Amino acid sequence: QKKLGTIAIVEPDNNWWQGLGLGSPEALIKHMVMKSGCFGLVDRNKGLQSRNLERALADDGDLQGGSNIGRGQVKAADYFIVPDIVSKNERSGGGGLGGALGGLLGGSTFGAIAGSVSVNKKEANVLLTLVNSRTTEQERMTEGYARKSDWSFGAGGGAGWWGGFGGLAGGGYQNTDIGQVLVLAYLDAY
Secondary structure, eight states: OOOOOEEEEOOOSSOGGGGGTOOOTHHHHHHHHHHHOSSEEOOSSHHHHHHHHHHHHHHTTOSOTTOOOOSSOSOOOSEEEEEEEEOOOSSTTOOOHHHHHHHHHSSOHHHHHHTTEETTTTEEEEEEEEEETTTOOEEEEEEEEEEGGGOOOOTTHHHHHIIIIIHHHOTTTTTSHHHHHHHHHHHHHO
16 A cells, blocks of 8 residues: 555575576566565666666756756665576475575586576575665565476467566566566566
8 A cells, every 4th residue: 555665676686597597686676576565666677777868868958948857866775676587496395595595605607507597496585685785684585485386378368478477577577487587586576
């Protein structure tokens, strides 16, 4: 009934999705935020870059008269969401946050990313971290898990779901098994 604040999506330091042939999960998370109605959403990536271009045009006097793109209009983000990926649970019975964090803390970044998703098993553990923008406190960290056996898309409902949601992000999420598993894992975390 009432929004809990304003969110900006911040990509993690490592672009783990590139190694899987996928695009950034930013659009997926934005879609979840907007559909939930729990938060307002500010765009600190392409939207902010485009706003800055408009601002530069205004500063140069190139915009039409009466255009209001002046200072003091950018809304502050109350929180940041950082989407990340963590190691899968080697035991197929599910995952725990302790095991997931172990994958993040040990080894090289590439090793942690390579161990994060089993393309053969088509399963993934992901993390969403909610950071307070004023205090930088990590207020919430949630894990999401999905595997191919957790879902099926036969005739009917699956095609409509992916057409309306999974296709939103592009970048292989709709067209690959591991992309579809990641969407469901992020949905679980959110």
